[in-house]
Amino acid sequence: MVRPAADTSVQQSLTRAERLDRLPFTSAHRKLLGGSGVGWALDAMDVGLISFVIAALGQEWGLTDGQKSWILSVGFVGMAIGASVGGLLADRIGRRQVFALTLLIYGLATGASALVTGVGALIVLRFLVGLGLGAELPVASTLVSEYAPKQIRGRVVVVLEAFWAVGWIAAALIGYFVVPGENGWRWAFVIGMVPAVYAIYVRMRLPESVRFLERKGRVAEAEAAVRVYEDAAGQAPVPSPTVAEETAAPHWRELWSSRFRRRTAALWVVWFGVNFAYYGAFSWLPSLLVDQGFSLVRSFEYTLIITLAQLPGYALAAWLIEKWGRRSTLATFLAASAVAAVLFGQATTVPAIIAAGMALSAFNLGAWGALYAVSPEVYPTALRGTGSGSAAAFGRLASIAAPLTVPLLLAAGGSGLAFATFGVAFVVAMIGALFLPELRGAALEEE
DSSP, X not given: OOXXXXXXXXXXXXXXXXXXXXXXOOHHHHHHHHHHHHHHHHHHHHHHHHHHHHHHHHHHTOOOHHHHHHHHHHXXXXXXXXXXXXXXXXXXXXXXXXXXXXXXXXXXXXXXXXXXXXXXXXXXXXXXXXXXXXXXXXXXXXXXXXXXXXXXXXXXXXXXXXXXXXXXXXXXXXXHXXXXXXXXXXXXXXXXXXXXXXXXXXXXXXXXXXXXXXXXXXXXXXXXXXXXXXXXHTOOOOOOOOOOXXXXXXXGGGGGSTTTHHHHHHHHHHHHHHHHHHHHHHTTHHHHHXXXXXXXXXXXXXXXXXXXXXXXXXXXXXXXXXXXXHHHHHHHXXXXXXXXXXXXXXXXXXXXHHHHHHHHHHHHHHHHHHHHHHGGGXXXXXXXXXXXXXXXXXXXXXXXXXXXXXXXXXXXXXXXHHHHXXXXXXXXXXXXHTTSOOOTTXXXXXX
């Protein structure tokens, strides 16, 4: 039966972005989410591994707290640079290209770390690892956000972020079973080379952003990508306007124009506070437990238990983000993280340490999921990678400072002062979250 002309006219008015937004969640979405998520988990595994390796090297090499701090912080210096440069490149050469390149960089650098014999070489390689890690995360969340149907976009990105828990659990398992053995930390770094192999898969199998392809005038590729998702949903393709002219990417200064100034400032505040509290607490967690008198194996065991709490935290955030909205979910989880941080700093018994640690792990990582969901949404396509990457880069400044600050806080007032400071950082981030726009169920901005 021939469709009425009016219906055809309505369908022809749909842009490719609108065609993606109207689709249900399909096997094509699962493939993208799973492929990106594995890369995300491998990132988390690397970040988690270094905290266990540092605890082991502290005993094997007799490292001072200052040396430990620099090994941790130099990776975050690389992450700050990587996030900024990676976001810019994602808006210029493509999301998928940058995703694959960053996996390759940090996978090879992690593998090379297994061969080091001194602190200097390890610091250099941790910087290179950070370059790859910092660039990958905002790029992956941007790519997934641009394909997810608008009604569940936030939930899909939170699920992507939940792969971080999978990676941290893997790191905790490696820390528990591999690192304590002879040359165990070297074998842990060898395992971390997996991303270099996975980068090849990413480059060949994952799609490029439809919005990016259109902005670059690559209309045929954009149309083919949309049809893959329509086919997966069993929907007939709908003609879209042909736009073959490449659009120049705006300058990063546009982030601070009158249109975006408030959302950029709010987003940067949240990223800074969350990074400071998270990396200050969790990068040092195994070492702090060792310093409290627990054996290396026992401290790794407690860290593994605490890490497992990330999974229900992500699950709750994924459900609430489409019920309450981005802003309310993010602010609530940050407030709960602040309370949990203070309680952890005051805990003295094993049950109290584990309970407070699990609460901190669940609410903190749930907040991360909500933050990664909202970050790509607040900017239009041409600025999306740059905006997300710049916010992440600013946050990495806090992750650089946090590991260096922890020894000073411990010397001044013990773990109570350190974790109270992390609680304040969470509160500052919560205040910033209240100034973000609420974009639940809204289509991503194109211009």
